[in-house]
Amino acid sequence: MKAIVCEKFGTADVLELKDIEKPIPKDNEVLIRNYASAMQALDITFRSGRKVLSGVFRIVATGIRKPRKKVVGLDFSGEVVAVGRKVTQFNEGDQVYGGTMNGGACAEYMRLPINNRIAIKPKNMSFQEAVAVVGGAIPALAALKDKAQIQGGQKVLINGAxxxxGTFAVQIAKKVYDTEVTGVCGTSNIDMVKDLGSDYVIDYTKEDFTKNGQIYDVIFDAVGKNNFSNCKNSLSQKGIYVTVDFLIPDYIDYN
Ligand SMILES: NC(=O)c1ccc[n+]([C@@H]2O[C@H](COP(=O)([O-])OP(=O)(O)OC[C@H]3O[C@@H](n4cnc5c(N)ncnc54)[C@H](OP(=O)(O)O)[C@@H]3O)[C@@H](O)[C@H]2O)c1
Known part of the structure; x- marks a missing residue:
């Protein structure tokens, strides 16, 4: 089968299209025929070998001297074409989508244990639409709904909007929870962030939102470029700071 492989850390030109062996699912795994995969910021981290990941996570997910997982791509959407003997949750023909922690999605086929993050794809979404929500909408929803427990009428700031x-976070905060949204982004994206529903937009190249005297009920650092101590004076008394850095959790290694 064809796959995009990364055998050493580096810039995008280390990626190669290669023929590799089609995987065979183990007893507790499914074999997925991928129809769409998406590259996200973590894929770039894994490919470049940037040392932003540390400790056990770095050893398990990224690799130390070379990428731990050869086939790139974290997020996938496709069809289950074979199931292992012990798998009861999925059947051949199920259309699924999900995310892995260490690659494998940029290949015609991938094998995944059913304890990984796989779900049945909603019927009204294409494979391409489904894969696009995995690395963006899911962390945004986890941050705003589960961690910050946002409520209508609150003042919410999205850093990296x-x-x-961030683009999903702005839409969820505005359109699902009806909050007052301030989006922080670079100059060229101001109009786009306004169009997504931000009531106010701050250009981070011109203004530091932590120093403008504004107070928010929720600050979601959707890019991980800030930290709680910088932001605490911009939070209301019961204000909550959430960052993507601490949202990793339920991705499970599948090797
Ligand atoms: N924990 C999780 O579950 C999880 C999942 C996926 C990703 N992540 C992590 O989340 C982070 C963001 O991922 P992403 O896919 O949204 O990345 P992305 O698409 O590259 O977006 C980052 C955005 O941050 C903005 N930005 C850059 N520097 C900034 C600054 N100093 N202040 C404010 N905004 C700034 C950029 O805005 P402009 O382009 O407008 O300049 C850019 O649009 C990455 O570090 C990624 O590894 C975490």
Whole structure:
């Protein structure tokens, strides 16, 4: 089968299209025929070998001297074409989508244990639409709904509002929870962030939102470029700071 492989850390030109062996699912795994995969910020981290990941996570997910997982791509959407003997949750023909922690999605086929993050794809979404929500909408929803427990009418600031996670966060905060949204992004993305529903937009190249005297009930750092101590004076008394850095959790290694 064809796959995009990464055998050493580096810039995008280390990626190669290669023929590799089609995987065979183990007893607790499914074999997925991928129809769409998406590259997100973490894929770039894994490919470049940037040392932003540390400790056990770095050893398990990224690799130390070379990429731990050869086939790139975290997010996938496709069809289950074979199931292992012990798998009861999925059947051949199920259309699924999900995310892995260490690659494998940029290949015609991938094998995944059913304890990984796989779900049945909603019927009204294409494979391409489904894969696009995995690395963006899911972390955004986890941050705003589960961690910050946002409520209508609150003042919410999204740092990195123009990114893969931030664009979903703005729409969820505004259109689902009806909050007052301030999006922080670069100059070229101001109009886009306004169009997504931000009531106010701050250009981070011109203004530091932590120093403008504004107070928010929720600050979601959707790019991980800030930290709680910088932001605490911009939070209301019971205000909550959430960052993408601490949202990793339920991705499970599948090797
Ligand atoms: N924990 C999780 O579950 C999870 C999942 C996926 C990703 N992540 C992590 O989340 C982070 C963001 O991912 P992403 O896919 O949204 O990345 P992305 O698409 O690259 O977006 C990052 C955005 O941040 C903006 N930005 C850059 N520097 C900034 C600054 N100093 N202040 C404010 N905004 C700034 C950029 O805005 P402009 O382009 O407008 O300049 C860009 O649109 C990455 O570090 C990624 O590894 C975490």
């Amino acid at each position: 123009s990114g893969g996670i």
